[in-house]
Amino acid sequence: VSVDPTPVEPAAPKLAPTPDRIADDAATSSRDEMADLLQLEAENQKLRKMLAEKLRAENADLRKKLNLD
Template identity: 60%
Template sequence: MAGPQETESTQITTEAPAKPATPEPKKKAARSRRAKAEATQPAVSKRSRQSPKAAEAPAPATRAPRKTYSEKERAHKLSQIEKTIVGGATIKNAVGQAGISEQTYYQWKKAAAPASESDDLKDLLALEEENKRLKKMLAEHLRKENAELKNKLGLA
C-alpha cells in the first residue's frame, strides 16, 4: 500500500499535464464576406460624427451618386469625344476628359447611331421631294417660256 505522500505525488503529476505551460493559439473561425467588410471599415463613434473636425476631414473613398444626362448633354459629350479623337487622342483619354466611362461612351454611341441614321434618311427623303418639286417648277417655267418665244416668232 502506498503512503499518503505517494498518492499526492501521483495526483499532482496527473493534474500537471492537463494545463500546459504555453497556451496554444486559438483557431480563427471563418468569417463571412460581410463580416470581413465590416471589420475593415473603421468604427465611427457618435461623438466623432458630430464633431466639426470630422466634417472637415476627407471622407473615405465612396462612389458618387449616379449622374443622368439629358439627350442634349449626351450628344454634346459624344461630339466632344469625337473631336478629341480626331485631334489624335486615344478613346480612353478622350472619354476620361469627358468624365464618363468607356462603357457609357459605347452605349451612348450605339443608342445614338440609329437615331442619327434615321435623321439622315429623313433628310435625304426631304431633299428628294424638294428636287422633284423644283424639277416640275423648272419644266413648267421652260414650257411657258418656249410657248412665248414661239408666239413672238410666229411659229405657233
C-alpha cells in the same frame, strides 16, 4: 459684394460611351440623315416640276414671238 444664395446644382455626370449607346446614336443619326434626304428629294421633285412648267411657258412665248406656231 453680394453673393447669390441660390444653390447651384452639380452638372449631371457624363455617361461613358458604351457600344449600345454608340449604336443608338449612330442609328438615330442615320434615321435623321435619311429623313433629311427624303425631304430634300421631295423638294427637288417639286422644284423640277416648277422649272419644267416655267420652261414650257417660256418656250410657248418664244414660239409665239418667232411666229413658229
